């Protein structure tokens with residue numbers, strides 16, 4: 001299988017270097033409104049509606065992901081949430097035409113029986129001619145067509161028409177075709193969800209997107225659900241600026257579209273209105289409630305400057321992706337010296353081998369993609385031991401395969417996840433014994449865990465690690481640790497699992513390796529696991545080794561890790577992390593009502609949060625909005641994740657700003673302010689409709 005991406009060309013590299021040199025904002029927080037994202041979504045909607053008769057036009061909303069396949073995963077999840085739940089109870093409930101033949105193995109690596117696939121419920125068809133018959137046989141809830149070059153449009157048009165009449169949701173995946181040769185099929189085929197892939201970023205940057213019609217968007221259209229499908233790197237402005245260029249060149253906007261694009265760039269109100277209409281209906285409301293409703297102008301180190309001139313200290317850092325701050329200056333040299341013929345991926349593999357002891361690596365574009373690869377490889381290597389053990393409130397990403405281990409989300413999925421996943425509450429006193437029994441059963445293939453849960457930064461008890469270590473010899477299971485958030489020095493060691501879980505078979509890394517610049521991630525495995533997986537399915541293992549390969553991302557990660565090792569990053573994080581924790585603890589003591597609720601600072605290294613026992617997400621939001629507005633310091637859900645290169649004086653400044661913002665606050669005052677915020681956010685929301 002060919003990698004989805006090709007080498008970056010000199011013009012692109014120069015353009016990217018210029019963005020870094022001039023401190024253009026790139027990653028901040030998934031879902032944050034940007035004019036680039038709004039413009040891309042507006043144009044994609046226009047393309048999808050272009051040839052539709054009036055009565056078939058619909059309003060499309062875009063979700064930005066990091067690969068075509070990742071976008072397809074999101075499209076499937078969305079369709080399953082939007083489809084009739086009655087129909088999802090029949091298996092198989094989804095018909096998928098996939099000429100690439102990748103997904104059949106990807107979703108069911110060991111060819112397991114119904115319900116035991118990594119992603120159950122799908123019937124695969126590899127000949128377009130067979131789709132209509134199969135549809136009649138199984139009456140699916142969802143039909144997916146992965147378009148291929150030269151695909152006869154008439155056959156699909158008829159199929160989509162029948163689906164429309166029978167209330168079957170349709171997904172058209174354009175990510176396997178290059179529109180330069182073919183144009184887009186979506187201009188002729190009218191699906192409920194349209195998936196785009198890397199071609200929109202000229203196949204030079206990781207990108208994917210899916211567009212949802214009004215009907216398909218429904219699952220995400222409420223205040224309670226609008227954040228439930230998310231990806232750390234999606235919607236980064238650097239990648240989207242490349243996509244915007246492609247769209248403008250390939251489909252030169254008409255005069256009226258030009259006008260709208262100009263208004264997106266110049267008018268905050270137009271931008272928010274169109275973002276609400278074409279990206280996320282609730283995001284402007286949610287971001288204004290949390291105090292993050294601003295337009296970013298410049299991003300450098302730990303500072304973000306907004307269009308109204310405020311300089312924020314950024315402790316959101318794209319949910320922990322912030323390795324060396326925004327736009328680290330030496331990235332300019334990396335981009336200008338990038339040699340498209342050099343194999344940076346091999347350099348990175350060696351570097352990671354040294355840092356972790358794991359010699360084999362698989363490239364990814366996000367946390368979810370590297371967890372998916374981990375689960376697939378583990379299933380291939382574990383053979384007859386079918387069960388996956390994980391822990392309550394573990395987070396693994398929101399693509400359908402990763403959701404098997406995102407137990408904070410997974411059980412709510414209407415379509416049914418893999419039946420072989422078993423989860424334990426790590427904080428229940430009965431768990432160590434019950435876990436020991438499960439691990440000794442001989443049926444467990446993989447134990448998969450975050451050692452510090454991203455949802456609340458609570459660290460799993462040492463007893464859990466002890467049981468996993470002790471039973472391993474006889475239990476014969478693989479141990480996989482998800483270090484997407486905790487890895488790459490965030491907690492003061494390269495991996496938080498080092499010294500806690502002996503010699504894991506699999507480690508996943510993502511956020512920090514991006515260096516806040518490009519979607520990136522890696523799955524690391526032992527050579528024994530690699531060999532066992534290859535024995536079972538060499539084609540699939542080869543495909544995983546190549547499909548998301550990205551030399552530019554590898555180069556960026558190599559440079560960042562080299563910097564970290566040369567500057568003794570682990571020690572630095574331990575030192576400044578301690579200073580930050582002590583400073584914040586001192587501040588909490590001085591605020592009466594936070595003392596009363598026993599608010600504490602929790603976490604490790606530079607992965608900290610403020611929390612108290614009965615805190616609700618609304619209460620946290622009230623405090624973080626106050627920090628943003630009164631202290632110009634940004635903490636998402638009260639988690640504090642500054643760049644790992646942050647200096648001691650910047651740490652003191654964070655503490656000073658938190659203290660300043662919280663001085664004099666009372667619970668009553670906070671609640672009143674909360675009500676005022678909700679009302680004003682609702683007013684803004686109404687005005688934008």
Ligand SMILES: Cc1ncc(COP(=O)(O)O)c(C=O)c1O
Pocket residue numbers: 230231232233319365366367368369371395396397398450454482483484485486510
């Ligand atoms: C531990 C862990 N695994 C996986 C993921 C998913 O990563 P992504 O959002 O890049 O898909 C996250 C993201 O927050 C994470 O913290």
